Amino acid sequence: MPQTALNRRFSVAPMMAWTDRHCRMFHRTMTSQSVLYTEMVTTGALIYGDRDRYLSYNDGEHPVALQLGGSNPKELAECAKMAEDYGYDEVNLNVGCPSDRVQNNMIGACLMAHPTIVRDCLVEMQQAVGIPITVKHRLGIDDLDSDEHLHGFISTVKESGCKTFIIHARKAILDGLSPKDNRDIPPLQYERAYAIKQLNPELEVILNGGIKTLETSLEHLKYIDGVMVGREAYHNPYMLIDVDTVIYGNAPKDVLTRAQVLEAYFPYIEQQLSNGVALNHILRHLLGLFHGERGGKQFRRVISENAHKPGAGIDVLQLALEKLT
DSSP, X not given: OOSSOOOTTEEEOOOTTTOXXXXXXXXXXXXXXXEEEEEEEEHHHHHHSOHHHHHOOOGGGOSXXXXXXXXXXXXXXXXXXXXXXXXXXXXXXXXOXXXXXXXXXXXXXXXXXXXXXXXXXXXXHHHHOSSOEEEEEEEEEXXXXXXXXXXXXXXXXXGGTOOEEEEEEEEEOTTTOOHHHHTTSSOOOHHHHHHHHHHOTTSEEEEESSOOOHHHHHHHTTXXXXXXXXXXXXXXXXXXXXXXXXXXXXXXXXXOOHHHHHHHHHHHHHHHHHTTOOHHHHHGGGTTTTTTSTTHHHHHHHHHHHTTSTTOOHHHHHHHHHTTO
């Protein structure tokens, strides 16, 4: 059973090279209720690699979900069981990543063309564990982007019993666009995600793509069950400070300032440094904390120029903070 009850009204998206355990602990200093997702981990990395490296996390991250990449039902089931044994609260199947590297291994958005494979993967995963199994996908790929194809994909995949569909409300163009361009160039089509909820009221539908503010999130929540924010939460993390009150309706409390958020994160930084973690691996996730604030550029510069140096310690962060006064 999951260690933490999941309320996906707001979540922070899985983002490769960004949402590692240090990033997730930083985000957790600002929101206790958002669901946090790991970077995508492939089944091969877990089965043949150092699974502890990929699956270890901090107890304070809950509720936390592992995103898996793969297309072999047995392997995905094996890895979902690993995630459950490690205490993750959810496992999510990636059917949205457009990179060439994962396409060649039948991972990610290319699976939009193979809904029966996605269905069979989800069936095996759900049979292997007691925690929720969810799927994250696009509106379509290349020429397979009609409403007919999308609704057919949903209809087939939901036969698995999966109840939660996280929809990145763009198509992916696998032939000709880089992963970066696929996050910007294909137009957002939120109404098509809304329609999935209208046609499938029994499903939990989460909207992802281009969401930048909590006010916009509330507008989307009139039509769907939850929102997932990606790059904005990373580049401007202080937006998370009001999630628990604005999105979840918690009683208002004294809001931490940006500096107080950093102070709340200090013990974690010191603990990780004592465990031999390099300072830049932690502080790179903090660069956007003072986004748009006086001294913010100087704060970022001090960290960028010093955190990577051998033996860099907490004094680098203290020096960066001085630039804000």
